[in-house]
Amino acid sequence: MLPDIAINAEHLRKTFGDVVAVDDVSLTVPTGSVLGVLGPNGAGKTTTVRMLATLIRPDSGHATIFGRDLTGDPTAVRSLISLTGQYASVDEDLTALENLELFGRLLGFSGRKARARGSELIEQFGLSAAANRPVSGFSGGMRRRVDLAASMIRTPALLFLDEPTTGLDPTTRTQVWSVVRDLVDQGTTVLLTTQYLEEADQLSDSLVVIDSGRVVASGDADSLKDRVGTRSLEIAVEPARLDAAARVLRGVLDATVTATPENGRLVAPIADPSLSARAVVALEDAGITVAEISVRRPSLDDVFFSITAAPAAPPASDTDAATESGAAA
Missing domain, CATH: 3.40.50.300 (P-loop containing nucleotide triphosphate hydrolases)
Structure with missing residues (x-):
C-alpha cells in the first residue's frame, strides 16, 4: 500500500x-x-x-x-x-x-x-x-x-x-x-x-x-x-461603428475598452458576467448591431505571461538545455 x-x-x-x-x-x-x-x-x-x-x-x-x-x-x-x-x-x-x-x-x-x-x-x-x-x-x-x-x-x-x-x-x-x-x-x-x-x-x-x-x-x-484577474468581454461589431461602440461600452462597464480596427472587435475587463447582457442592450439601443459576443476568463497563457519573467536563453551548463533522456525505471 x-x-x-x-x-x-x-x-x-x-x-x-x-x-x-x-x-x-x-x-x-x-x-x-x-x-x-x-x-x-x-x-x-x-x-x-x-x-x-x-x-x-x-x-x-x-x-x-x-x-x-x-x-x-x-x-x-x-x-x-x-x-x-x-x-x-x-x-x-x-x-x-x-x-x-x-x-x-x-x-x-x-x-x-x-x-x-x-x-x-x-x-x-x-x-x-x-x-x-x-x-x-x-x-x-x-x-x-x-x-x-x-x-x-x-x-x-x-x-x-x-x-x-x-x-x-x-x-x-x-x-x-x-x-x-x-x-x-x-x-x-x-x-x-x-x-x-x-x-x-x-x-x-x-x-x-x-x-x-x-x-x-x-x-x-x-x-x-x-489570480491573474477578471474575465474579459469581447464584442464584434461593424468596423465603421467601432468608436461609437467603444463609447457605449465605456459608459456601461466603466472600464478601459481596447479596440482592434482590423477585425472590428472590442475587449474590456468585466468583473460581473451579467453586465454583458446590459452591454448588448445598450449597443442595440444605440443602433449598433452585435455580430459576436463572448466572455472569456483568463487562460493558462495569461497566467504564464503574468507570473513568469521574460524568457531568457538557458545557460549552457543547465541540464534543461541538455537532458539525459530515455525511459528509466
Missing part, C-alpha cells in the same frame, strides 16, 4: 559551476494525481525532474518518493518510478517492437511477456503499421512515441514526463493524453513538465510554476486563472 504522498520535496537546490539551475523548489504531489510543472526555458524544470528521478543529486534540500529518501535510498526510489525525458532515446538499429521487447527484458519480463506487452503498446500508440521497421527510418514524432511507450512497459507508481508531446502532431498528442489518463485511473502518479499550456490544463490536477529556479506560483488551474 503506497502512502498518500507520492513526492514531498523541500528546498531543493542545484548548481552547475557558477550557474544556479534550481534555487529553491518545494512541492508536494498526492498519490494518484497529476502535477503539471510550467516555466520558461531554462527555469529549472528538467533539473528538478532529474533530481527527483535520482539522476543527479541535489546540492541541498530534502525529498522523499512514496516515503523513500531520495538520496538515502535511491535504489528503492528507482524501483517505483519511470522517466521519459525531452529527447527520444531508442536503438535505431532495432525495430519499434524490438525496442519495446528489449526494455521489457531489462525490466525482468519473460520473452513472451515482453513481446506481448510491446505489442499492446505498439497498438496503443498507433505504431502497428511500423512495428517491424527499423527505428532509424522513423520520423521524430514516431521515435517519440516509441520512447513514451518504453517508459510504460511496466505500470510505474510514479511517472515523470518531461515535455512528453514535443514534436507530436495533434492526433498523437491526444492519444498520449488518453494513455496518461488511463495510467492515472490505474493509480499512477504523474509529474508532467510541458510547454503546451492546453496540455497542462487538460491533464493536471494541480500546477506549479517555476521561474529562475524557484516556485513562483502553485495551485489548481482555476485558482491560478483567478
